[in-house]
Amino acid sequence: MSELKIGLFGLGVVGSGFVKVISRAINANAGIKKICVKDLGKERDIELPEGLLTDNPADILDDPEINLIVEVINDADAAFVIVSEALKRGIPVVSGSKAMVANHLPELIELQRKYDTALLYDASSCGSIPVIRNLEEYYDNDLLLEVKGILNGSSNYILSRVFDHNQSYEDALKTAIELGFAESDPSFDIEGFDSLFKLIIITVHALGAYVKPSEIFTYGISHISDFDINYAREKSVKIKLVAQVVKISDSEFTMFVMPEFVSRNKYIYSVDDEYNGVVIRGECYDRQFMFGKGAGSLPTASSILSDVMARLHGYRYEYKKMGYKGRPSYSTEPVLKVYVRYRNTPVTELLPFITIQQRFLSDDVNYVIGEIKLSDLIKGREILAAPDVFIVNIPTFFVHLDN
């Protein structure tokens, strides 16, 4: 492709960032031909040439001159309609919609194959950190063992305020919303779904396996209490919301999103505020740590720009690992060591702990530390969703394998 004529869907935080970024990229050989927005009448603090905006998707999809679509809208269902329609017409797409990609990846891969076109989405995972591209291209061998990290800036910002600035969780959440680090309905971030969707995408490019969101244990930070915070402080650890995918043997891997006690000697301990950090671990090369701004208008837009420029050279994901020999399969059999704090919910009766190593009982709060199968955590989701319960992973990790 010698010149990119871009049709842009979405002019929100990321979309308007992309308009700015592309204007600085003099060597990109790319320009925006049309921008499709939901509300033409909305006031915008960005200057645009006359006639660039439309509210009719067909103005982009039907334009034979447009040879790349950038999709950065918030509505995952609408995004899927647009992206699949574009792929069916053979128009390559760069997308930043993690929920859309994570929920529809098998179909999107099939559409790319069938219509011989490309969908790139590095911006969907960890903003400006090039994690997808590196997993796909650089860590494309059999040495990869684990990808683990802090993938959600909003929840991390809140936990940083709590642990580094002694704010209460409620105050920290309020600050995050005020500063725009969290949405006014922050549940997508703080309940772990944003991290989950990124983890699903990462796992496809890390191990060549797609696992549906509903099959993965996902637990957020909204139930955290002062008791948990003080407990962590006493042990000189921080609680962070961690997403991880780990090979547990040559033939199996597991994955989950949950709060974790992170000790000072871990790379992710120092990932604070709205930043993201990813540790890639492999045989031979040990641990690689990548750190950067995981969200925000310009960082995400600069990641979109990297994908756009990759299209100048015809780049596409090959999903090579999906065809690899000895591809590992998903398992929820591993045993985790966890801290479960509760008040009235009788968690030790309701959850099938294998062993309980510590038990703290008091008038107003209790906790246990014990070992339990990941599959039993998935089955026990509703119990763990009770408002008086909070669970934290203690990463001695995969007890039956380590011992």
Next chain:
Amino acid sequence: MSELKIGLFGLGVVGSGFVKVISRAINANAGIKKICVKDLGKERDIELPEGLLTDNPADILDDPEINLIVEVINDADAAFVIVSEALKRGIPVVSGSKAMVANHLPELIELQRKYDTALLYDASSCGSIPVIRNLEEYYDNDLLLEVKGILNGSSNYILSRVFDHNQSYEDALKTAIELGFAESDPSFDIEGFDSLFKLIIITVHALGAYVKPSEIFTYGISHISDFDINYAREKSVKIKLVAQVVKISDSEFTMFVMPEFVSRNKYIYSVDDEYNGVVIRGECYDRQFMFGKGAGSLPTASSILSDVMARLHGYRYEYKKMGYKGRPSYSTEPVLKVYVRYRNTPVTELLPFITIQQRFLSDDVNYVIGEIKLSDLIKGREILAAPDVFIVNIPTFFVHLDN
């Protein structure tokens, strides 16, 4: 390329690591057909099939079945002969020889163009950290402003022992040699040349500009004294050997390797021991930090493997940035703020400081803190090489631009 038949030059630390790594990479579709070594009689603690070894380069270069050469020998001149001969015959090469690449890059680029073949060398810079590939492919736009990092594991190990473990410089150097982190002649590492060669390669892929080693200010850590160490401790900073390339305007960049006072709030402050860490800074995405094992047998070999597998898909560096509009040119005009410690050498008379802000004089040691042009540091190399002198960069950086 459907199957890689590899001719390997060198079976030292990295070469034997590569033999191990490739045997674990079941999806690489690659095998070693021949290994060329200098000394066939040398005892090796690695098991190899009969007939794999040769000491005749022609056994590899003349073999029409061999479609990839991996070159990991220590002798930079011999490496250049082998690599250029291979490229002339149209055989792609993966190399780990930073001195060879840094010294000959313009010729090597020309050879790749003329004979339409590829040379990959990600392993030459920062071992297992994929810095070259990311600069070439992901940060291939106009946003990049700076690449700065700790690129040499040996000198960093020594400085870590000094600053984190209170060892003397001499003891730390001895430990480093004993543990194999530094060569028995460690000057390549501790005088900054290893960092310099990596920085030169990085700059080609960061900004599309090649600068000769002799034109770049390079100053190592061998003159560091207890006085300097204590001075840094009192200021709560560490001294680290830092390599950096920085755009100072839209049209100019500068680069150098020298010790720097690094404060606790910098990412590279926590890069300790034999690790490497690289900060990539750009407009819009701010700072990306990549951290990992920068050297050693298996980490470097795993980086070689990434390049080898990239050849399965025909990957080559395009050196796109060398053709970019508005490519910046190299300048040594920036003014640096430096600490210069000395005893008898009259550095303030011999070096044309623009201003001197602090002056400490005593019976047995003196220092000044002042501003000086980078070009005057280059001219003053011999003065700074006096055994009683040590210079450290104070990164308020580019005084005339910041103020």
